[in-house]
Amino acid sequence: MILQPYKTLLTMSKEKLDETLAVTRAKTAQKQAELAMARIDEEISTLETAVTERCSSKNLDFDSIIACLDDIQLAERRKEQFQVILTQMFPGA
Numbered sequence: 001m002i003l004q005p006y007k008t009l010l011t012m013s014k015e016k017l018d019e020t021l022a023v024t025r026a027k028t029a030q031k032q033a034e035l036a037m038a039r040i041d042e043e044i045s046t047l048e049t050a051v052t053e054r055c056s057s058k059n060l061d062f063d064s065i066i067a068c069l070d071d072i073q074l075a076e077r078r079k080e081q082f083q084v085i086l087t088q089m090f091p092g093a
Helices: 006-011 014-055 062-089
Strands: none
Touching (some): 014 062
C-alpha cells in the first residue's frame, strides 16, 4: 500500500473518503451476513439434537417435538432468505 500525501487527503471530500471505504464496508456487511448464517446453522443443529432427545425420552411430549420441528423449519427458512439476500446484494461473491 502506498500512502497518499497528507495534503491530498485533507483536500478529499467526505464523499470521496466514503467512496474509498465502500468496498471494505461491503465486505464487512457480507461477512456479517455469513456469520449470521453460521449462527443459524448452529441453531439448527442444536434444535435437531433437542428433537432427538425428546423423541428418545420415556414420556413423549408431542407438543414439544412439534415446537422444535417448527423452530427448525423457521431457522431453515431464515437461512434460505439470508442466502437469497447475499446472492442478490453481493453477486459473484
